[in-house]
Amino acid sequence: MKDLLKQKISTVISELQLPEIEINFEKPKVEAHGDLTTNAAMLLAKVAKKNPRETAKAIVEKLSGAFPEISSIEIAGPGFINFKFSPSYFIEQSKEILRQGEHFGKSAAGAGKKTNVEWVSANPTGPLHSGHGRQVILGAAISKLLEWTGFDVTREYYFNNAGNQMRMLAESIYARYRQELGEDYPFPEEGYKGDYIVDIAKEIVKEKGDTLKQSDDEKLYFKKAGEEWCFTKIKETLERLGVRHDVFYNEDSLYATGKIQEVIEEFRKADLAYDAEGAVWFRATKFGAEKDRVIVKSSGEPTYRLPDIAYHREKFRRGFELIVDIFGADHIATIPDVLAGVEALGYKTDSVKVIIHQMVSFVNGDELIKMSKRNAKVFTLDDLIDLVGVDAVHYFFVMRSANTHLEFDIALAKEQSDKNPVYYLQYAHARIASILRHAVSEGFTPPDAGEYLRRTDFSLIKEKEEIDLLKILIELPEIIQSCALSFEPHRLTTYLKEAAESFHRFYHEHRVINDDKNLMQARLTLCLMAKIVIANGCKILGVSYPEKM
RNA sequence: GCACCCGUAGCUCAACUGGAUAGAGCGUUGGCCUCCGAAGCCAAAGGUUUCGGGUUCAAAUCCCGACGGGUGUACCA
Numbered sequence: 001m002k003d004l005l006k007q008k009i010s011t012v013i014s015e016l017q018l019p020e021i022e023i024n025f026e027k028p029k030v031e032a033h034g035d036l037t038t039n040a041a042m043l044l045a046k047v048a049k050k051n052p053r054e055t056a057k058a059i060v061e062k063l064s065g066a067f068p069e070i071s072s073i074e075i076a077g078p079g080f081i082n083f084k085f086s087p088s089y090f091i092e093q094s095k096e097i098l099r100q101g102e103h104f105g106k107s108a109a110g111a112g113k114k115t116n117v118e119w120v121s122a123n124p125t126g127p128l129h130s131g132h133g134r135q136v137i138l139g140a141a142i143s144k145l146l147e148w149t150g151f152d153v154t155r156e157y158y159f160n161n162a163g164n165q166m167r168m169l170a171e172s173i174y175a176r177y178r179q180e181l182g183e184d185y186p187f188p189e190e191g192y193k194g195d196y197i198v199d200i201a202k203e204i205v206k207e208k209g210d211t212l213k214q215s216d217d218e219k220l221y222f223k224k225a226g227e228e229w230c231f232t233k234i235k236e237t238l239e240r241l242g243v244r245h246d247v248f249y250n251e252d253s254l255y256a257t258g259k260i261q262e263v264i265e266e267f268r269k270a271d272l273a274y275d276a277e278g279a280v281w282f283r284a285t286k287f288g289a290e291k292d293r294v295i296v297k298s299s300g301e302p303t304y305r306l307p308d309i310a311y312h313r314e315k316f317r318r319g320f321e322l323i324v325d326i327f328g329a330d331h332i333a334t335i336p337d338v339l340a341g342v343e344a345l346g347y348k349t350d351s352v353k354v355i356i357h358q359m360v361s362f363v364n365g366d367e368l369i370k371m372s373k374r375n376a377k378v379f380t381l382d383d384l385i386d387l388v389g390v391d392a393v394h395y396f397f398v399m400r401s402a403n404t405h406l407e408f409d410i411a412l413a414k415e416q417s418d419k420n421p422v423y424y425l426q427y428a429h430a431r432i433a434s435i436l437r438h439a440v441s442e443g444f445t446p447p448d449a450g451e452y453l454r455r456t457d458f459s460l461i462k463e464k465e466e467i468d469l470l471k472i473l474i475e476l477p478e479i480i481q482s483c484a485l486s487f488e489p490h491r492l493t494t495y496l497k498e499a500a501e502s503f504h505r506f507y508h509e510h511r512v513i514n515d516d517k518n519l520m521q522a523r524l525t526l527c528l529m530a531k532i533v534i535a536n537g538c539k540i541l542g543v544s545y546p547e548k549m
Numbered sequence: 550g551c552a553c554c555c556g557u558a559g560c561u562c563a564a565c566u567g568g569a570u571a572g573a574g575c576g577u578u579g580g581c582c583u584c585c586g587a588a589g590c591c592a593a594a595g596g597u598u599u600c601g602g603g604u605u606c607a608a609a610u611c612c613c614g615a616c617g618g619g620u621g622u623a624c625c626a
Contacts, residue, residue, distance in 0.1 A: 027565065029572085039568065042606065052606070077569045078606055123626070164625060190625095279624055290552075290622085297624040304626050329620045332553060358554060359620070363561095400562065403554055405619060407561060412575080418588045419575065427588045434586055442585095482565070494563060497573080504589055513585040549588075 001069065002036070005083070009040060012062045018055070019047045034074065034082035035471070041079040052079030087467050091458045093474040097529045098449040105476040105536045109485070110151030116315050117143045119326035120238070120245070121158045124230035125169045126194055128237050128381040131328070131371070134360050134406060136381070137397035137542070139326045140243045141489035142355070144540045149484035151322065155244065158311060160251040161227050163301070168192065169230075170223035176201035177222070181210050194378045200229050237381050241390055242542055251307045259310045260302060263345070264295070272344050282306075287340035308334060309341030316347050323352045324487070329359055355487050357402040365411040388413035394542040395422040399493040421497065425534065426546055428500035432531040433547040435512050439524050442513060449532070452525045460522040465506040469526060472502045473533045480540070489541070496537040503530045 006023050014020070021043050028037045041056035048055070056075040063073060069089040074082045097104045119139030122128060128136065139155075147153050160166070172192040178185035180201045191197075204212065204225055212218045238244065254260050264280065267273035272283045278298035282305070285292050295306040315323050327335065335356075339349045362369040362379070371379060385393055392413040399421070400406050412420060436447045445451055461467070472495075479495045512523040538545040 026568075028569075029564080030569070033569070037568085039607095042568085045606070080569070160626075168625095277624080281624095294624045299624075301624085303624065308626095329554070331621090331626075333621055333623095334626080336552090356554080356620095361619095404562085405555065409561075409575095412561090416588080420588085421574070423588050424574090427586080431586050431589080438585055479565090486566080488566095490563090491565080494565095494573085501573095505591095507585080508581095508590045511585065549586095 001085075001089070005036075005067070008063065008066055009038070009059065012059050013040070013044070015062065016058055018044050021047065028082065033076060033080070034072070034084040036083045036085070037080050038083075039080060041075075041081060045079065055079065056081050087462060090467055090470045090474065091461060094470045094529055095453060095458075097473060097532055098453045098525070101449050101532060102536065102539075104532055105480045105540075106148045106150070107477050107481050108150040109481050110146060110149045112150060112152050113321045114319055115146055115151040115153045115322040115324065116156055116318075116320040117146070117153055117324040117326070118156045118158055118315075120234075120243075122234065123160050123165050124227045124234060125165050126192060126230055126378065127196060127233040129371075130362060130379045130381050130384045130408075131360050133381050133384060133393060134357055134397045135326060135328055136238065136241060136243055137394055138355070138357055138402060138489065140241070140542055141394075141398050141492075141540065142324065142326070142484075142487055144542070145480060145484035145487075145489055145492070146324075148540060149481050151484075154246050154320070156247045156249055157245040158249045158251065160304075160307070161223075162252055162255075163304075166223055166227065169197075169226045170219050172197050173200050173204070173222045173226050174219055177204055178213065180205045181213065196229075196233075196378070200226055203229070233382075237385070240382070240385055241393065249311070251311070254307050254310045254314070259314060260306060263306060263310045263313070263341075266345065267295075270344070282337075282341065282344075284337055284340045287343050289336050289340050293337055305334065305337045305341065308338045309345070312338055312342050312352070313345050313347065316342075321351060324355065325352065326355045326357070329356055332356055353487065355402060358405045360397075360406045360408055362408045362410060365409070369410070384410075391426070391543045392420070392422050395425075395493065398489050398541060401488065401490050421493075422543065423549075425496055425500050425538065425543070426549060428503050429531060429534045429538070429545040430547060430549045431507070432503070432527045432534075435507075435527055436524065436531070438513055439520070444521070444524065447524065447528045447531075449528065452521075452528055456522050456525040457518050458522065458525075460519050461526065463506075463510055465502075465509045466523075466526060469502045469506045469530060472499050473529050476533050476536065492537060492540060496534060496541075499530065499533055499537070503527075503534075 002025055006025070009023055010020070021040065023038060023040050025036050025038050028034060041059060042052045044050065044055050045052035053075060056079045060073050060075060060081060069085055070083050071086040072084040076082055100106070117139060120132065120136055122132060143153050143155050168188065168190060169192060171188045175185050175187045175191065176198050179187075180198070204222070212221060264273060267282060272286065273295065274281055274283070279294045280296035281292045282295045283292055293305055294303055296302050312323070335354055339352065342352065343349055362371070369379065387410055388396075396408055396413050397406070416423070418424070440446050461470070475495070479492060483489055483492050506526070510523065512520065512527060514520050535545045
């Protein structure tokens, strides 16, 4: 409809011999301004130097009567053209909800574009902590949104089980191991202080006794054991949240296949790398960075930048047309370097979309929860799930825009009451389910979408709250698409809340179960539509949609 | 110091990416269950969108400058 209208308006504009412009529509905030509005006349006024209201008038005259679905066209304010649609238009649209059912909301806008979403990517040096939650949830929601919008999504987790961090992990475990054996063994200054290190050490003592005490070569064993323990833990946590990755990409493979060396050589050949102070430097300044960066340390080990660059090149080589990276604000420094590197290798950075989310703080009512890295008691993501449940974790981490700081109120999230926004949504779904069950007990057929579509006399839907509900329900596909294309899942939560609200208002004003069987069927159909929309939205967010609660 | 993000009701945050009268939840105050789920609905109060300039028909949104908060600024990742 929007597209048809857009076409029509642009032909009208050329008939009026006005310059060509981009026509945008918007859904007005205020109900009195209709269902759709365009600022075309105002934009024309600017280029054609004409009075916007007069221009609007000329356009409207040519438009009137062109579409039976449009019940009125008005000119308002400085020159907005407001369109109002007839109820039958919304009713017709809403039938799609029943026809598509659990697929309603999907679109093909992504056109099967090969897409890689990389997120979490925490090295296996410990369990995921609560702050990781935002990243975990954000990436899952974005992946789901892209999938629903027709992108071909590969979910990826990049990790490094070599290097400094893992060495430190091994040393930390080793020290705890010796301590477990009753020795006064020094703990490394920069070691991992979490209690889980002690747990790992205990397990090793149980299995191997003191046989690993002497030989330094055996430290390899500690690294392996630590990695395995941590990765198992991480994967269990992701599993609990229903988050799965298709590919776990190990940085090591980049060395094994010579991809790291390849990048260095190419850089050298193009004079983008040089030796200084015993290290190899990348001329990042050539690509807008503030200073050149070391890519191979004087020790001969690459810094994290080099494999990151090689890894991103591999994403291009693997044929991904859209590359999405999700990072926390604490990793922001690496981004310009990686982008510069990719550019240096001759790839366009346009197809790389980096989502940076700000940090999270946790409060419990009024009390701020302090997170210190020195603390042995880590507040893990598992702990958070135990406290507030999977649904609240999903909903709370995604309900705010990624680029603002998030305050996670644990007291609120675990409260089983109306204060908690997760319940508002779930309650609407459970309430609808209950009504449908009730109808079945009154002798109605179980809510089968196809059956409901055939049996319903849609002309009985005419109350204001009924039409308002339909209006919002049919927006789902558009909302999903725009959330996906802007990588902003939080807007879906806002929408779902509004949809639930609209349902509650309808429910409150009109009886569904009543003596008029035909009217009852029509309203049951409305309920079923609302149920489908809420359920589909919840699916994307990873929130459950209970039949009873 | 420099780079990035943010500053909106008492608190936590929205605002369709430049549109019309800036909206929700919590908290506060009041109303609504003989009837399908009151985990709900309705209403009231609460604002110079941190401040100062600019851009234009139109600015919370874009630009410049202050102030305040966060995150970075490694031959750690």
